[in-house]
Amino acid sequence: MNNAASRHPFDRAIALEPQGRANADGSLTYRGHTSPAYANMVGPFGGITAAQALQSVMLHPQLLGEPVAFTGNFAAAMRDGEFIVQATPARTNRSTQHWTITIRQADDQGDRATVFTATVLTARRRDTWGAVDVAVPEAPTPQNSAAVPALRELPEWFKRYEMRWVRGIIPDRWDGTESDSTSTLWARDELGRPLDFPALLAMCDVFYPRVWLRRAKRVPAGTVSMTVYFHVDAAGLADSGTGHVLCDARGQGFFGGFFDQAATLWSEQRRLLASSHQVVYYRE
């Protein structure tokens, strides 16, 4: 890590210190810390936890290829402070690799308990035919989109992004009027840090709970599981550079305390960067 990169809050947040060498099964353990810069109302921003998990793979000496798919499960509330990440290459093939990841933290009794699990697929990309069959969200330029209004209770992580809203900004009246659950916004790192896989992964969690918008009602809600498919390689990410990312999300099915969210993320040049899905618990 160079000094310039290490000064950025995102790089500090995902910094992990390997604890010795890999075991016989390839598993490697790292120590990390939650980041005050990416704090949520309670505990850390889910996107930063996902990025920390992915970083344990990115730093692993046995890594093959680049991230293609990531599923992370928020198993329990994370506490502010230290955590331990373990990344294991469960299977390494000729051009693909499957990872399992666990994040543990000390619980009330001082025992290490699992707070996050993940699986990751990495692969060497091939040159193939390609196409994008999902519609680009309609949006004006970032400059012509609305800045975030001054809200009283902005969580700290929110300030790490420059956000420009196209539609579906957080309701200003919690009056229970049901409406479309779609949000579209431009997001960019506040300091212009160039996009890489952990940063793109974190950005897939930039949306507030769809159920708040859908119902104009602020019920308890939180992401429980999140899947991201990357549709870009490192060279493609470098192309999007420090530009804004067009982020679009909508709710699908809301039933029995859980709903799912479908999202897509696009570069300023309207290149599909990632598709993402998550399941979110809600009450009432």
Add this chain to the structure above:
Amino acid sequence: MNNAASRHPFDRAIALEPQGRANADGSLTYRGHTSPAYANMVGPFGGITAAQALQSVMLHPQLLGEPVAFTGNFAAAMRDGEFIVQATPARTNRSTQHWTITIRQADDQGDRATVFTATVLTARRRDTWGAVDVAVPEAPTPQNSAAVPALRELPEWFKRYEMRWVRGIIPDRWDGTESDSTSTLWARDELGRPLDFPALLAMCDVFYPRVWLRRAKRVPAGTVSMTVYFHVDAAGLADSGTGHVLCDARGQGFFGGFFDQAATLWSEQRRLLASSHQVVYYRE
């Protein structure tokens, strides 16, 4: 398992024999076998492997609630024959539980190697507000939809389902004409076995590779990772009984050897049962 159920090929396919009792961490190991009734061209139908993995959770004495989210990763080709599944309750909360699952098989050297990994979220459902914001696919009744044409190379698992096609049936001319990647079909167990969570999970993998339809070209392709969100509880599944399930899938982004598929599954009464996503490798 009663005798009637045990005679059904699906129940035989997902039958698992616990190997002793759960360990201190709650992990429990089972022995299972691939099923000739659900064989694919090479190895087993991916949907049945996913169902076997989920079954290891369904049978676990510490199971809390019902399945909400499932992600399975096809880490390596499965061989016909025996396998070992290990299900671990990684975290148990008041109303949610997070599981990790590994399937292992002997490799060429006789060592047990990981061939499949999964994470599962189970939860006690709550009575909440609900809505479905994803469009129901247009479809005539199953009786007015087309039966599967007599193809030469039908894999065995295909015959376990009564399929009625609405659109996007497998191309009869592989002439490279690019077209929409959407398939819509009615599917039902050939013997009328009522739907349960493992059967619904397997059905989420009923689609042939979207890239074949999109390009009218039969390139090598296979599912690598699959996520399913359940939008129904056991009572809701019982309501759909032995009816047909409306299955709809389309490709999203095709890039560098991997594409993603978005799918929804609905009861005959047009109730949303599941949303599903998978990432599929392809060549050329």
